[in-house]
Amino acid sequence: MFNPKYTISNQMLSQLSEIAEIKSIVERSKLLPKREVFLKRTSIIKMAHTSTSIEGNELQEYQVANVANGKKISGDQNQITEVTNYLSALGEINKISELKKNIAAKDILNIHKITMNGLVTSEKLGNWRKGPVYVVNILPSGKEEIAYSPPSFIHVSEHVSDLLDWLNSSDKIHPIIRTGLFHYQFETIHPFTDGNGRTGRLLSLLHLYQSDWDFKKILVLEDYYNRNRKAYYEALQTGKTFIERSDADLTNWLEYYVEGFLDEANNVKTRILTLSGASSSKERNVLDLDELKIVDFVLSLGQITSSDVVDILNVPQRTAQSKLKKLEDIKVLEKKGAGPATHYIIAGIA
Structure with a gap:
């Protein structure tokens, strides 16, 4: 089973405490439904934009917004497909989170299938990889350098099963730390030929939703990663082989992850408090369960x-x-x- 090595530093303890305080503020905030829906919608657009941008998608955020609103845009068709797929996958993790069940291997395969539909061949879609893959760096000369060699494809299913067993039995670990470790190990296993980054970030978001650390589903961790992609990849890079990474100390990665979480949590607090202050007490500020289901449907499908x-x-x-x-x-x-x-x-x- 996955057995991560790390130390919770004083810096992390302080930041986790601050995040918990922000979470409490967000949950107590009285935000008009129309304003909360607006924030959720803009966050979904930003998630789709930043997570695909990390992987090299060149569409601008306003173009992603147009795609999300069902408008046709000019641009590379594969990049448009990447965005539409990611939006669909965000809708899928919303559905899974409502089921209140543990993440299973079939969920991972399904999310990959949605995310990469039309972008890889059918035999690679929603299936564990059947061959070796390598993570490479592009040198200033333009040459490629192997930065990391994931485990053999023969053991991918076993490694994923071990990771899920760990995830579903680690309820005593702080949800943010648990999610950060899950994200790290998923990328370390690299279970697919392509789409590992997007799928891993979606699964991490799903686990935060399931753990009730969703910050009204306005938190956009991908934006933090995208602002400095080099720092994101360097934080994940703890060894050149799976064996090296399995024995690595993950404290530095967790410090990066928790710092980013705090940064984005503060962004959520600022946005919510700004809009809360503009609310009128005469307007209804609560949606019932049926209304929430309707709104979630529109947020997912436009x-x-x-x-x-x-x-x-x-x-x-x-x-x-x-x-x-x-x-x-x-x-x-x-x-x-x-x-x-x-x-x-x-x-x-x-």
């Missing part, structure tokens, strides 16, 4: 119809229309089209 609500909530058409009208009245959703073409999108913030 729009919703009354027929979608009928399917999601198993309610009559008239009830579905009534629920959508209420969300429109409190300016969470905005109605588009007419007749059979009627649909709802996230309303712009005012």
Whole structure:
């Protein structure tokens, strides 16, 4: 089983305490539904932009926003597909997190399949790699240098199983530390031919959601990594082989991870407090469970119809229309089209 070596430094203890205080502030904040939905929507766009950008995607954030809103953009089709896939994968981890179950190997394979659909050949899609892979650095001369050799493909399934066994039996480890260690080891195993970074970051986010450390699903750790990709990769690089990495001290990686978590948690606090201060006490600031399900659907897919609500909530058409009208009245959703073409999108913030 995965047996990580690390020390919780005084710096980490202080930062974890500060993060916990921010978490409490975020959870107690009274944010109007339309403003919370706005923050979630912008965070989803930023997650898709930054996580794909880390891997070399050149689309700008405004282009990713257009893709998320169902608009056509000009650009490299593979890069557009990377973004649409990532948005779909974010929707999938939302669904999995609501099931309140442990992450299983089939979840990992499914998330990879969604993330890499149309980007790799069918035999590589949602399947463990069947050959060697190498992580390389590009030298100033343009030549490639092998930076890391992951374990043999023969042992990938076994290593993933060991990692999941550890994850699902490590409830005494602080959720942030646990997630950071999981993220590190997943990238160390490198179970797929391509898409390991995106899949690993999605799985880490899923585990934070499952551990109730989601910060209203506004936290964007990928933005911290993307601001200095070199530092991100250097923090992960603790050895040139799987054996070296298995014996490495992960304290430096965890210090990097916790520092980034605190940085992004502070960003969440600033955004929430700024918008909370602009709220009117006369406006409703709570969504019921059905309304949250409707909003999560729109956040994932960009729009919703009354027929979608009928399917999601198993309610009559008239009830579905009534629920959508209420969300429109409190300016969470905005109605588009007419007749059979009627649909709802996230309303712009005012």
